[in-house]
Amino acid sequence: xxxxxxxxxxxxxxxxxxxxxxxxxxxxxxxxxxxxxxxxxxxxxxxxxxxxxxxxxxxxxxxxxxxxxxxxxxxxxxxxxxxxxxxxxxxxxxxxxxxxxxxxxxxxxxxxxxxxxxxxxxxxxxxxxxxxxxxxxxxxxxxxxxxxxxxxxxxxxxxxxxxxxxxxxxxxxxxxxxxxxxxxxxxxxxxxxxxxxxxxxxxxxxxxxxxxxxxxxxxxxxxxxxxxxxxxxxxxxxxxxxxxxxxxxxxxxxxxxxxxxxxxxxxxxxxxxxxxxxxxxxxxxxxxxxxxxxxxxxxxxxxxxxxxxxxxxxxxxxxxxxxxxxxxxxxxxxxxxxxx
Numbered sequence: 001x002x003x004x005x006x007x008x009x010x011x012x013x014x015x016x017x018x019x020x021x022x023x024x025x026x027x028x029x030x031x032x033x034x035x036x037x038x039x040x041x042x043x044x045x046x047x048x049x050x051x052x053x054x055x056x057x058x059x060x061x062x063x064x065x066x067x068x069x070x071x072x073x074x075x076x077x078x079x080x081x082x083x084x085x086x087x088x089x090x091x092x093x094x095x096x097x098x099x100x101x102x103x104x105x106x107x108x109x110x111x112x113x114x115x116x117x118x119x120x121x122x123x124x125x126x127x128x129x130x131x132x133x134x135x136x137x138x139x140x141x142x143x144x145x146x147x148x149x150x151x152x153x154x155x156x157x158x159x160x161x162x163x164x165x166x167x168x169x170x171x172x173x174x175x176x177x178x179x180x181x182x183x184x185x186x187x188x189x190x191x192x193x194x195x196x197x198x199x200x201x202x203x204x205x206x207x208x209x210x211x212x213x214x215x216x217x218x219x220x221x222x223x224x225x226x227x228x229x230x231x232x233x234x235x236x237x238x239x240x241x242x243x244x245x246x247x248x249x250x251x252x253x254x255x256x257x258x259x260x261x262x263x264x265x266x267x268x269x270x271x272x273x274x275x276x277x278x279x280x281x282x283x284x285x286x287x288x289x290x291x292x293x294x295x296x297x298x299x300x301x302x303x304x305x306x307x308x309x310x311x312x313x314x315x316x317x318x319x320x321x322x323x324x325x326x327x328x329x330x331x332x333x334x335x336x337x338x339x340x
Contacts, residue, residue: 002130003138021112023129026140051079059089070101083110095124144175157190162200172280206283225292227339246323254308261301263293
């Protein structure tokens, strides 16, 4: 039986123990592994592996010893409870072996969980699982997780669904990060919120989300965007002492102002533009960038970007002037544009 993308998350969270086997396939190995872990944990419980109710086989090993799959499915466990045989890295070459093992399957035998890479529609392995009513085939694609999937991830980490604003930030974060990175971020949030009765806030998500720009560079860019020309010199000198390269700082400033320009030019207004930023920004930093985009407007932001481009070309040319001084002068000029 083929499992649709809409029904798959609910099945992964609560798989049918009466089914004989499940095939999970997809191009993204991390997404497939996360779903496989979820299904196996739901079937055998947290102590399943410790109680030897989980057997692992690899596709390479199965080629050498085809009988291992049938033996593992029929083996009797020492501890009571459901058993799972997990076959990793399967391919069409394993279809005859899997088909033979399924032919001998009897109620009470272990359930088979098979993972594979991307499989075409004509794949013999897919056809085997899709055509048999005892089996299920589920494809994993690179679609962003739904709200229900995010809530499942939060629940697994021991977190209650947050208020709507914070949930929106989590949805944006889930779209920007790989599944594994997002799961790790949620675990970090759960540790931070341990024994904290207050609901999760956007500020806390911003604090714990992976940073996209080094903090010191971020400071000076915000100072420039907020037209605080007098504060630029000391911060630039501190960054220079830390070994920050002028070209890297210029690139980061250009990235920031391109983001502001995109937000200011968005048809839905700067607020919607900031919401579309990738990677997403959260909490106070998002509000800060929104105010900057509203203050500058498209025309001034284009002037700032033009000056940053000219400065970048100068820094990369064969000039003899001190590079950090050139950049500092350009940043001061931009700050003065914003204050005009």
